[in-house]
Amino acid sequence: MQDWRRNSGFFASLAVPPVAWLLLLFLVPLGGVWLLSFGQNTGLTEITVTGTLANYQRALEPLYLEIMLKSLWIAGATTMICLIAGFPVALAIVFAPPRAKTWLLLLVMLPFWTNLLIRTYALIAVLRTNGFLNAGLGWLWDGLSGLLALLGLGSLAPFQPLHLLYTDFAVVFGLVYVHLPFMVLPLYAALERIDRSLIEASLDLGAGHLRTLAYVVCPLALPGIISGVIVTMVPALGAYLAPDLLGGPSSQLIANVIERQFKRANDWPFGAALSFLLMYATFIALFVRAAVARSRGGGGAAL
Amino acid sequence: MTQPIIQPIIQIESVTKRFGPVLAVDDATLAILPGEFFALLGPSGCGKTTLLRMIAGFEAPTEGRILIDGQDMSRVPPNKRPINMVFQSYAVFPHMSVLDNVSYGLKMAGVAAAERRDRAERALEQVKLAGFGTRTPDQLSGGQRQRVALARALVNQPKVLLLDEPLSALDAKLREAMRFELAQLQDDVGITFVMVTHDQDEALAMACRAAVMNRGLLAQTGTPAELYEFPANRFVADFLGSVNLFEGRLAVDEPHRAVVESAQAGCPIYLDHGVTGATGATVWAAVRPEKIELHKRADERPPAIEDVPSGYNVARGTIRTVSYLGSESIYLVTLETGHEVRVTRPNLTRWDQEDFTWDEPVWLAWHHESVIVLQA
Numbered sequence: 001m002q003d004w005r006r007n008s009g010f011f012a013s014l015a016v017p018p019v020a021w022l023l024l025l026f027l028v029p030l031g032g033v034w035l036l037s038f039g040q041n042t043g044l045t046e047i048t049v050t051g052t053l054a055n056y057q058r059a060l061e062p063l064y065l066e067i068m069l070k071s072l073w074i075a076g077a078t079t080m081i082c083l084i085a086g087f088p089v090a091l092a093i094v095f096a097p098p099r100a101k102t103w104l105l106l107l108v109m110l111p112f113w114t115n116l117l118i119r120t121y122a123l124i125a126v127l128r129t130n131g132f133l134n135a136g137l138g139w140l141w142d143g144l145s146g147l148l149a150l151l152g153l154g155s156l157a158p159f160q161p162l163h164l165l166y167t168d169f170a171v172v173f174g175l176v177y178v179h180l181p182f183m184v185l186p187l188y189a190a191l192e193r194i195d196r197s198l199i200e201a202s203l204d205l206g207a208g209h210l211r212t213l214a215y216v217v218c219p220l221a222l223p224g225i226i227s228g229v230i231v232t233m234v235p236a237l238g239a240y241l242a243p244d245l246l247g248g249p250s251s252q253l254i255a256n257v258i259e260r261q262f263k264r265a266n267d268w269p270f271g272a273a274l275s276f277l278l279m280y281a282t283f284i285a286l287f288v289r290a291a292v293a294r295s296r297g298g299g300g301a302a303l
Numbered sequence: 304m305t306q307p308i309i310q311p312i313i314q315i316e317s318v319t320k321r322f323g324p325v326l327a328v329d330d331a332t333l334a335i336l337p338g339e340f341f342a343l344l345g346p347s348g349c350g351k352t353t354l355l356r357m358i359a360g361f362e363a364p365t366e367g368r369i370l371i372d373g374q375d376m377s378r379v380p381p382n383k384r385p386i387n388m389v390f391q392s393y394a395v396f397p398h399m400s401v402l403d404n405v406s407y408g409l410k411m412a413g414v415a416a417a418e419r420r421d422r423a424e425r426a427l428e429q430v431k432l433a434g435f436g437t438r439t440p441d442q443l444s445g446g447q448r449q450r451v452a453l454a455r456a457l458v459n460q461p462k463v464l465l466l467d468e469p470l471s472a473l474d475a476k477l478r479e480a481m482r483f484e485l486a487q488l489q490d491d492v493g494i495t496f497v498m499v500t501h502d503q504d505e506a507l508a509m510a511c512r513a514a515v516m517n518r519g520l521l522a523q524t525g526t527p528a529e530l531y532e533f534p535a536n537r538f539v540a541d542f543l544g545s546v547n548l549f550e551g552r553l554a555v556d557e558p559h560r561a562v563v564e565s566a567q568a569g570c571p572i573y574l575d576h577g578v579t580g581a582t583g584a585t586v587w588a589a590v591r592p593e594k595i596e597l598h599k600r601a602d603e604r605p606p607a608i609e610d611v612p613s614g615y616n617v618a619r620g621t622i623r624t625v626s627y628l629g630s631e632s633i634y635l636v637t638l639e640t641g642h643e644v645r646v647t648r649p650n651l652t653r654w655d656q657e658d659f660t661w662d663e664p665v666w667l668a669w670h671h672e673s674v675i676v677l678q679a
């Protein structure tokens with residue numbers, strides 16, 4: 001057997017292709033777009049990088065600021081719902097019998113096997129006026145009405161299908177559906193790492209399950225919660241398909257505006273500036289997360 | 304053995320625990336008395352921790368029941384039991400200060416903040432950690448973390464304190480010191496301690512009474528001296544200290560005399576009392592190494608042993624190995640029958656160990672009171 005330390009050159013060379021890939025296909029184009037955000041259109045396809053901040057200035061105009069705040073609100077609501085729904089799911093998986101665990105994790109990741117576009121279109125079938133959700137609600141309504149009639153209490157007015165599609169609700173619904181696994185997986189990882197004897201110690205010291213959750217499990221899972229919030233919030237903030245397909249005219253989010261700049265409006269510098277505003281926000285979030293992790297004594301950085 | 308008159312603090316009644324096909328605890332019945340320092344002793348995997356976790360309420364018995372202070376605990380969850388546990392890994396909450404750790408149980412019990420602080424600080428004093436309250440667990444050594452776990456449990460004044468291998472994670476020197484400290488602490492607080500350990504020295508040194516477990520079964524319960532001097536079977540005899548076993552046949556079994564004929568010993572083994580076994584049954588005569596005398600074999604006259612008829616309890620052999628341990632020496636002697644016997648002798652004088660040396664022919668002799676006849 002050879003000492004791997006002596007062969008560190010060999011192992012380092014293994015890292016060359018991925019690093020080159022990252023550099024050439026990700027960082028270089030990204031740097032290009034970053035430069036563009038300081039440029040201006042000088043022809044139909046010409047862009048000159050002049051170092052101007054005009055694009056950023058424009059991005060902070062009330063019109064765009066409002067859309068950004070709305071995006072933030074929608075992404076925030078999505079993240080909160082994912083957290084509230086995902087935490088019990090992650091907890092259930094952690095405490096499931098070992099053999100069921102693998103299957104449950106697979107189930108969480110199952111939606112990834114289907115194309116995002118198809119999943120989003122499928123939601124249209126669920127949410128539209130004569131879709132599955134309204135059909136289900138209508139069935140319940142009719143049943144309730146029939147029951148009331150049976151009891152001689154009169155009957156309800158005929159069911160009016162809810163207008164669900166092309167609303168902010170539909171956008172949040174779609175985003176939650178798509179992003180839930182992003183929340184569940186880091187939460188699962190963080191909860192799985194908690195030493196079981198800490199939970200038992202809390203029970204032993206007289207705390208019930210709820211107080212154990214509040215005083216021991218949640219604080220110890222905090223790095224995972226922050227990770228989950230970031231990996232859910234960041235893509236939700238840049239979500240483009242869900243608002244495009246499920247949202248109404250007023251639920252256009254920042255990603256849709258960016259898309260329009262690169263395509264129909266053909267204003268790449270402005271699109272680049274908007275994109276990079278999102279990037280900066282992401283960096284700040286990651287920085288805050290790292291700072292929190294450090295202040296907690298470097299305790300368990302999740303993901 | 305006498306029946307306890309006092310009400311036991313813990314009664315384990317025919318408790319069996321299965322994990323699927325694994326029989327972890329097999330029909331255990333045990334009574335632990337208030338104020339005792341009780342040890343559950345046995346080799347790794349024998350079910351000690353499982354039994355302790357059933358007392359704490361983290362596992363439910365498959366069969367049988369456990370009573371604490373006379374109350375059936377079958378339907379009582381861990382957080383409602385009047386006991387506390389010191390976990391093997393200590394399980395100190397890493398995100399809380401030492402003081403918050405120690406006052407956690409009081410907070411859960413609804414004790415007011417000021418009193419909580421007072422009592423937690425007193426508990427820290429008790430475990431010699433006064434002034435450590437504001438530290439976080441990652442600023443503590445392993446031994447200090449264990450003291451936090453101890454204080455955190457004791458501050459609730461439980462009826463019973465459970466300790467799972469409390470000394471196994473400490474280094475040798477600290478372990479020795481902690482033995483005395485734990486025993487002293489138990490004496491001071493007067494709470495019943497139930498300790499799990501695989502270390503026989505630990506159990507003998509600390510416990511008032513101990514139960515020896517083997518593969519899920521309770522092999523024997525008794526005081527350390529009872530377990531050592533009157534082991535109930537070969538497992539207990541061998542697990543506590545070392546022992547020489549001579550397999551043989553119970554040739555004579557009368558009220559005031561018993562004889563075991565053993566081909567391994569090469570001499571009949573005499574006792575001055577009966578053993579109430581079936582004559583002719585296979586038995587094992589057990590003799591502790593420190594209870595065997597070594598005699599020079601200059602001439603071939605066997606040494607005389609007080610109260611033992613001549614020709615009994617003496618065996619001829621040759622010293623194979625000598626291990627000098629300072630305070631005593633261990634001699635491995637091969638008998639003429641081929642059987643190997645272990646003998647220990649204290650080195651009473653500086654030159655003592657030079658008396659017997661390698662390859663020296665010797666007589667082994669032992670008193671009839673040193674023999675225990677084991678039937679299992």
Ligand SMILES: Nc1ncnc2c1ncn2[C@@H]1O[C@H](COP(=O)(O)OP(=O)(O)O)[C@@H](O)[C@H]1O
Binds near residue numbers: 325345347348349351
């Ligand atoms: N949760 C469990 N699931 C399955 N088997 C277990 C579990 N806990 C303990 N066991 C088994 O029960 C037996 C006794 O274990 P344990 O009580 O931990 O032994 P000890 O503490 O004496 O070393 C072992 O064979 C162990 O593998």
Ligand SMILES: [Mg+2]
Binds near residue numbers: 352
């Ligand atoms: Mg154990």
